[in-house]
Amino acid sequence: MSDDPMRLSRRNALKCMAFGGAGTLFALTGGVLTPVDLAVAAADRSATARLGRPLFVQISDTHIGFNKDANPDVGATLARAVALINAMPEKPPLAIHTGDITHLSRPAEFDLAQQMFAQLRINEMHTVPGEHDTSDATVSEYFNRFGQASGNKGYYSFDHAGVHFVALVNVMQFKPGGLGTLGEEQLAWALADLKGRSSSTPVVVFAHMPLWTVYEPWGWGTGDAEPLLSELRRFGSVTVLNGHIHQIVQKVEGNMTFHTARSTAYPQPAAGNGPGPGPLKVPPEELPRMLGVTSVSFVKHPRSLALSDSTLAVS
Amino acid sequence: MTCADSGHHRAAGTQRAARGTWWTRAGNRFALHAAGLIIVLAMAGATPRALADDAQAIQINAKGFMFTPTALTVKAGSTVTWTNRDEEPHTVVSDVGLFRSGALDTNESFTYRFEKPGTYRYICSIHPQMVGTIVVQ
Numbered sequence: 001m002s003d004d005p006m007r008l009s010r011r012n013a014l015k016c017m018a019f020g021g022a023g024t025l026f027a028l029t030g031g032v033l034t035p036v037d038l039a040v041a042a043a044d045r046s047a048t049a050r051l052g053r054p055l056f057v058q059i060s061d062t063h064i065g066f067n068k069d070a071n072p073d074v075g076a077t078l079a080r081a082v083a084l085i086n087a088m089p090e091k092p093p094l095a096i097h098t099g100d101i102t103h104l105s106r107p108a109e110f111d112l113a114q115q116m117f118a119q120l121r122i123n124e125m126h127t128v129p130g131e132h133d134t135s136d137a138t139v140s141e142y143f144n145r146f147g148q149a150s151g152n153k154g155y156y157s158f159d160h161a162g163v164h165f166v167a168l169v170n171v172m173q174f175k176p177g178g179l180g181t182l183g184e185e186q187l188a189w190a191l192a193d194l195k196g197r198s199s200s201t202p203v204v205v206f207a208h209m210p211l212w213t214v215y216e217p218w219g220w221g222t223g224d225a226e227p228l229l230s231e232l233r234r235f236g237s238v239t240v241l242n243g244h245i246h247q248i249v250q251k252v253e254g255n256m257t258f259h260t261a262r263s264t265a266y267p268q269p270a271a272g273n274g275p276g277p278g279p280l281k282v283p284p285e286e287l288p289r290m291l292g293v294t295s296v297s298f299v300k301h302p303r304s305l306a307l308s309d310s311t312l313a314v315s
Numbered sequence: 316m317t318c319a320d321s322g323h324h325r326a327a328g329t330q331r332a333a334r335g336t337w338w339t340r341a342g343n344r345f346a347l348h349a350a351g352l353i354i355v356l357a358m359a360g361a362t363p364r365a366l367a368d369d370a371q372a373i374q375i376n377a378k379g380f381m382f383t384p385t386a387l388t389v390k391a392g393s394t395v396t397w398t399n400r401d402e403e404p405h406t407v408v409s410d411v412g413l414f415r416s417g418a419l420d421t422n423e424s425f426t427y428r429f430e431k432p433g434t435y436r437y438i439c440s441i442h443p444q445m446v447g448t449i450v451v452q
Contacts, residue, residue, distance in 0.1 A: 068421075069402075070402075103418075104404055104417075104418040104420055105417070106418075131440060131441045132418070135404065135406050135417065135418035135441055136417050136418065137415050174438060175443065176410060176438045176443060176446040177443060177446055178443055217444065218442075219442065219444050275379045275380050276380030276403070276442065276444075277380075277442070278380070278401065278402055278403045279402055
């Protein structure tokens, strides 16, 4: 393992992407994901070509400010993730952060996170807030820094290279005991945003909490997402990305691929394992394999996308 | 009366030290040991007294992704202090926007004074499965 994350070599980055932990390459063809075992893919020299042209990298749950036993140095693991991305042989034009940038919504945490994101050799970064980013009493720190793109609403859409991206906020209107909520206003906006778009447009939807129900007792889902998911079903290629649960859970439904990313900070228990979704302490040598980022590439421009999860474990 | 409420008794049971502190501070006429708490609660129940004397200082813990006690009945004018005993941060957020703590890291607290009778519900905005109710009499 490299002591200095910034010295991560290109060769190591490739190796890491190929062999990292439970890394699996998902080739998306006609909207249907085909998992390819990376150990097999890595033996094939064309494997990196099969990763396609990078479209964006997803970073999630950086939790800057967290300092408990599960990872006393979340800055170091984020630095390693940044180095991993910067060492990619072909860098994606976009980075997407699916929330929980900070742990306690404190100004110093946001400041440090932004300084670290500035190290990314990617010019464009898009964010959505996690519930940890909106936990200040005035709910203003996140919006002061990242609200401009959306007129302080938090949700917005944009297009890049023929792909339509929809950024959603599902951490602001919790009902007691409930799941994440989009709310009527945002839902109406999202439906209007999609209406009239060609079904052949690849769509990427991202929010912090899973948009489908992963585990209701822990609130791992979005209670009012169904009208949106219904509207998305007509599109030929839909990728729904979330963070929040600090582990990879994936579901494929028709042309829609749902995928949650690893955290760069600390793992969480599998659904229902323990009293609640708190930090999971693992032996230090196991931690890097449980943290990571997701990259999404074009496989056949512009119709299909492929997801690739990389861990921070670098041999 | 307040003291007959089951939620109230649970508060006394789980937060005996905090309650003892309150009685000493608020009353002065009661130099209590924890063992005497039940007797004094019974006395308080039997004797109507002015609002200021009835005001309590209550402690609620956020621990194991639960507010304990989850339901509580207090007298108007009482202050409630929530303390996070988990490694995860928690918040205390009124469902109607009456109060909202910032994120509480481990062992950090938030205090709110309930002036008016009514039923107040709150959640942790980070873990909305965590819910609690304060009934103010």
